[in-house]
Amino acid sequence: MVRRVLSLTSGRIAVAILVLIALLAVCGPWLAPQDPLATSDNTLASASGAHWLGTDYLGRDVFSRLLDGSRISVLGSLEVALMALVVGAVPGILSVYSGRVFEWLTLRLADTLVALPFLLFAIAVIALLGNGITQAMLVTGALVSPLFYRVSRAATLAVARSPYVEAAIISGASVGWVVRRHVWVKVLPPIAVALAQTIGVGFVIVSSLTFLGIGVQPPAPTWGGLLASDLGYLSHQPWAPVAPALLIMVTVWACNLLADAIRDVSGEAGRALVNRRKARARTGTSAPVTVGGSR
DSSP, X not given: OHHHHHHSHHHHHHHHHHHHHHHHHHHHHHHOSSOTTOOOSOTTOOOOSSOTTOBOTTSOBHHHHHHHHHHHHHHXXXXXXXXXXXXXXXXXXXXXXXXXXXXXXXXXXXXXXXXXXXHHHHHHHHHHHOSOHHHHHHHHHHHHTHHHHHHHHHHHHHHHTSHHHHHHHHTXXXXXXXXXXIIHHHHHHHHHHHHHHHHHHHHHHHHHHHHTTOSOOTTOOOHHHHHHHHHTTTTTOTTTTHHHHHHHHHHHHHHHHHXXXXXXXXXXXXXXXXXXXXXXXXXXXXXXXXXXXXO
């Protein structure tokens, strides 16, 4: 699947952008030219050689804070996606094989989580457990998990009616063996699409919560927090929100682009793509070679 995704132009663009964002998350704090928490008297300064994106209302270097804040933003979005994957995909697959009681309970739980407003619920949990990004993201991931539950359940139902799966169950194979051997391979592509989309949703959620000052202890920088602080001084720096907003937009766009690329190369569409390329390759190798206008 990875080769198929990278064979598409959209897949290569998405992977390149996401790899760059990941490098910023890993190396951003060390690449920051100045201390992102250090204040100075040079407040609301314009872009210059010393401050590439200027300074904020406390005289802190915006470029350094942008690089340093990438780690929290990326880790928060990954926590949302992985929590949603674990909480949603596993029960979604098992609901097909674990009996009507487990199926009914998981369906009702998924409906309940969909009905809960994630922002208000996250605020309530943070009020109980403390203002931390991990608590907020894990709770939000649990609220997003019905997406994985429904995707994995629908894909498992399609595979569960296959003759080879029914034959394996009749022959006495355990549910775990059937899932590992037959179901997981078929369910993985739609789950991968949902995972890529959820990472993008995670960026929006992290940015929304940190924009409101939830989940992060100041003065720790985040992309959403930088966007919020810049909006208070638009009369002095009308261009200041552009950089954090652009980073958030490009990252979410790359995640959605990657999800589209995975969808295009998986399932029937993926097989059709491989068949077309094989046909073009055969046509190219069998084409007659002409020299000087004659065969």
